[in-house]
Amino acid sequence: MMIIKDAIRERLGNKIIAWEEKSSRRVYFTVAKEDILEAARLLFKELGLRFAIASGADTTEALEILYHFSYDKNGEFYSVRVLLRDKAHPEIDSLARLFPGAEWIEREIWEMLGIKFKGHPNLKRLLLAEDWPEGNYPLRRESS
Amino acid sequence: MSHKVIVPIGPYHPLQEEPEFFQLYVEGERVVDIDIIIGYNHRGIEKLAEDKHFDQVPYLVERICGICSSSHPYAYCLAVEDLLGGEANVVPERALYIRTLIDELQRIHSHLLWLGLAGHFIGYNTVWMWAWKYREPVLDCFEMITGNRNNYAMFKVGGVRRDIKDDDIPVLKKAMDDLVPALDLFRGAVMDDPVIQARLKGAGILTKAQAIDWCVVGPTARASGVNIDVRRDEPYGAIDRLNWNVIVEREGDVFAKTIVRILEMYESVNIIRQCLKGLPPGEIDADVREIPAGEGIGRVEAPRGECFHYVRSDGTNRPVRLKVRAPSYMNVASDKVGAVGGTISDATLTLAAVDPCYCCTERVTVLNKTDNKKIMNGWDLIRLSQEKTRKLEESLKNGRL
Amino acid sequence: MNLKLKALTKSIWVFHASVGSCNNCDIEILDCFTPRFDVERFGIQLVGSVRHADAIVVTGAMNRKSVSILKKIYAQAPQPVLVAAVGQCALSRHMFRFSYNCPEPLDKILPVDVYIPGCPPKPEAIIDGIVKLVNKLRSAE
Numbered sequence: 236m237m238i239i240k241d242a243i244r245e246r247l248g249n250k251i252i253a254w255e256e257k258s259s260r261r262v263y264f265t266v267a268k269e270d271i272l273e274a275a276r277l278l279f280k281e282l283g284l285r286f287a288i289a290s291g292a293d294t295t296e297a298l299e300i301l302y303h304f305s306y307d308k309n310g311e312f313y314s315v316r317v318l319l320r321d322k323a324h325p326e327i328d329s330l331a332r333l334f335p336g337a338e339w340i341e342r343e344i345w346e347m348l349g350i351k352f353k354g355h356p357n358l359k360r361l362l363l364a365e366d367w368p369e370g371n372y373p374l375r376r377e378s379s
Numbered sequence: 380m381s382h383k384v385i386v387p388i389g390p391y392h393p394l395q396e397e398p399e400f401f402q403l404y405v406e407g408e409r410v411v412d413i414d415i416i417i418g419y420n421h422r423g424i425e426k427l428a429e430d431k432h433f434d435q436v437p438y439l440v441e442r443i444c445g446i447c448s449s450s451h452p453y454a455y456c457l458a459v460e461d462l463l464g465g466e467a468n469v470v471p472e473r474a475l476y477i478r479t480l481i482d483e484l485q486r487i488h489s490h491l492l493w494l495g496l497a498g499h500f501i502g503y504n505t506v507w508m509w510a511w512k513y514r515e516p517v518l519d520c521f522e523m524i525t526g527n528r529n530n531y532a533m534f535k536v537g538g539v540r541r542d543i544k545d546d547d548i549p550v551l552k553k554a555m556d557d558l559v560p561a562l563d564l565f566r567g568a569v570m571d572d573p574v575i576q577a578r579l580k581g582a583g584i585l586t587k588a589q590a591i592d593w594c595v596v597g598p599t600a601r602a603s604g605v606n607i608d609v610r611r612d613e614p615y616g617a618i619d620r621l622n623w624n625v626i627v628e629r630e631g632d633v634f635a636k637t638i639v640r641i642l643e644m645y646e647s648v649n650i651i652r653q654c655l656k657g658l659p660p661g662e663i664d665a666d667v668r669e670i671p672a673g674e675g676i677g678r679v680e681a682p683r684g685e686c687f688h689y690v691r692s693d694g695t696n697r698p699v700r701l702k703v704r705a706p707s708y709m710n711v712a713s714d715k716v717g718a719v720g721g722t723i724s725d726a727t728l729t730l731a732a733v734d735p736c737y738c739c740t741e742r743v744t745v746l747n748k749t750d751n752k753k754i755m756n757g758w759d760l761i762r763l764s765q766e767k768t769r770k771l772e773e774s775l776k777n778g779r780l
Numbered sequence: 781m782n783l784k785l786k787a788l789t790k791s792i793w794v795f796h797a798s799v800g801s802c803n804n805c806d807i808e809i810l811d812c813f814t815p816r817f818d819v820e821r822f823g824i825q826l827v828g829s830v831r832h833a834d835a836i837v838v839t840g841a842m843n844r845k846s847v848s849i850l851k852k853i854y855a856q857a858p859q860p861v862l863v864a865a866v867g868q869c870a871l872s873r874h875m876f877r878f879s880y881n882c883p884e885p886l887d888k889i890l891p892v893d894v895y896i897p898g899c900p901p902k903p904e905a906i907i908d909g910i911v912k913l914v915n916k917l918r919s920a921e
C-alpha cells in the first residue's frame with residue numbers, strides 16, 4: 236500500500252509549516268494560504284483522497300480553515316490547516332475550480348465567516364436569508 | 380427554435396416533506412440546467428452548540444435530522460471520544476454492540492422510508508404504503524429499547540444511556556425474522572417488475588468520475604461504483620467484529636441506487652442478528668469527567684452516507700467549535716449532473732434518488748413570476764412522473780418498448 | 781357557526797408546511813396516512829397545493845428565510861383555513877429559541893388553532909389533536 240503520509244511530506248516538502256499526528260488515523264498539517272491549491276491538487280487529484288468537507292473557525296488570533304481529506308482505503312484522515320491572519324480582509328484561493336464538490340462549503344464559509352474565495356464560480360448566499368445584514372457573520376466571535 | 384423555460388419546484392411540498400427549491404431550466408422536455416436553493420431549514424445549530432455543555436450537545440445534534448437521528452449524536456460522540464483517545468479505549472464493550480445495533484436499526488427504517496417515497500414518485504403508491512407498513516415494527520423496536528419512536532436519546536459521550544433488557548432480545552429477533560419476508564417482497568417487486576426496470580434504468584446517471592468530483596458519499600456513491608463505506612474503512616462500534624458486506628453497483632442510475640439500498644437492508648438485518656447473538660454482559664457507559672483541550676473528528680456511515688463531526692475543545696466544559704457535515708450536503712449538490720440531460724418527468728425521481736435530507740443539509744429558490752417562467756408545482760411534477768410510468772406500463776402490455 | 785367551518789369538520793384536507801423542522805414531525809405526519817394509522821378513513825387527505833387545503837399543518841422552528849414563504853402560503857389559502865402547529869419547535873421554537881436564524885415563534889405570525897406538543901408527537905397524538913380541533917369547531921355552534 237502506498238504510504239500517503241510519506242508521499243505528502245515528500246511532495247510538499249518545506250511548504251508544510253507544522254505536522255501533527257494525533258493518532259494513527261488522524262493527521263493535521265498546516266500550510267500557508269498561498270499553497271492551498273497545490274496541496275489540494277496533490278491530495279485530491281494525484282493521491283486520490285476524497286474531500287470530506289472544510290470547516291472554518293474563528294480563533295482569537297486568526298481565522299482558520301481546515302480542509303478535511305479522507306483516504307478511504309485505510310481510513311486515514313488528513314486535515315489541512317490554513318490560518319488567515321488578516322481578519323479584516325480574509326482571502327484564499329477557491330478549490331471549486333479543482334473539483335465542484337467544494338462549491339457549497341465555500342459559499343457557506345463565505346457567508347458564515349466572511350472569508351472571500353478567489354476564483355469561486357458562484358459565490359452567493361447558501362443558507363442565510365437575502366435580507367440578512369451584510370457584514371454580519373454569525374460564526375465570527377464578535378457576533379452573538 | 381429552442382424555447383427555454385424555467386420550472387420551479389418548491390419550496391413547499393415538492394419531492395419530500397421538507398422545504399427545498401429547485402429551478403429546472405428546460406428546453407422542451409430536456410432539463411438543461413438546474414439551480415438548487417436551500418436555506419429554508421437553517422437553524423444555526425453549529426452556533427447554538429457553542430453554548431451547550433458537552434453532555435447537552437447530543438440532544439441538540441439529534442435534532443439536526445429526524446431520519447438519521449442516531450447518526451449525528453453518534454458521530455459527535457465519536458469526535459469527542461477521538462479527542463479522549465479513541466472510541467474503543469473509552470467505551471465499554473456492551474455499549475459498542477448497542478451502538479451498532481441502534482445504528483443499523485435506523486438504517487433499515489430510513490431505507491424503507493426512502494423506498495416508500497420513491498415508489499410514490501413513480502406512481503406505485505402500493506409500494507409507499509407497504510414500505511411504511513413494514514417500517515412500523517422497526518419503530519416499535521425503537522420504542523421498546525429507547526422509549527421513543529424517533530429521537531432515541533441513546534448516545535452519550537462514553538457509552539449509551541439505556542441498556543437492552545434480556546426480555547427484549549427475543550422480541551427484536553422476531554422482528555428481524557418477520558422483516559426478511561417483507562424485504563424479499565420488495566426485492567422481488569423491484570427486480571422482477573419490467574415497468575420499474577424500464578422506468579428507473581438509465582435515469583439520472585451519475586458516473587464514477589462525476590461521483591468522485593462531486594465528493595458524494597453513501598449509497599449514492601456506492602451505486603456509481605465508488606467503493607466507500609465508513610463502517611469498513613474506519614470501523615466504529617462493534618462492526619469490525621461482525622461479518623457483513625459492502626454493497627456496490629456500477630451503473631449509477633436510480634435503479635442501482637434502489638438496489639443498493641434494498642440489499643443494504645439485508646446486511647443490516649444480518650448485523651443486528653449478530654449483535655443480539657454476541658451482546659456481551661457488562662457496563663453500558665464509562666464515566667467521562669474532563670474533556671481535555673484539543674480537536675477530534677468523528678465519522679459515521681449514516682443511511683445516506685458519511686456523517687462528519689469535528690469538535691474543538693479548549694479544556695472548558697463547552698465545545699469551542701462544532702462542525703457538522705451531513706451526507707446530503709455532498710449528495711444534493713450532485714443533482715446538478717444527475718438531472719441535467721434527462722427529461723422533466725425523470726427529474727423528480729432523480730432529485731429524490733439521492734435521498735435528500737434538507738434538515739441535515741439545510742437549504743432550496745424563490746422566484747418572481749416573470750416572463751418565460753411556467754409555474755409548475757411539485758404535485759404536477761409527481762403527476763408527470765406517474766404518467767410516464769403508466770405509459771410505459773401500457774406499451775409493455777402491448778409488447779413493445 | 782360559520783357554515784364553511786362546519787363543512788370543514790367532515791373531511792379536512794391538509795397542506796403540510798415544514799418551516800425548518802428536523803423532519804421527525806414531518807415523518808410522523810406522513811405516518812398518519814400510512815396503513816397503521818390511516819387517517820384517510822376519516823376523509824383527511826394530504827394535498828399538494830395550499831389552494832385546495834382546509835388546514836395548514838406547520839412543523840419546525842421558523843427561520844428567517846421561511847417566514848415570508850409561510851406568510852405567502854397562508855395568504856394563498858382559501859379562507860377560512862385552520863392552522864395546526866405540530867411539534868415542540870412550532871409551539872415554542874424549542875431549543876432553537878436563541879438561534880440567530882429563528883427570530884419569531886409561529887403564533888406571532890399566524891393564528892394557531894391547535895397546538896400538538898411532542899418531540900416528535902406520536903401519530904396517535906397528532907390524530908388526537910385533530911379530533912380535538914374538530915370537536916372545538918363543532919361545539920362552537
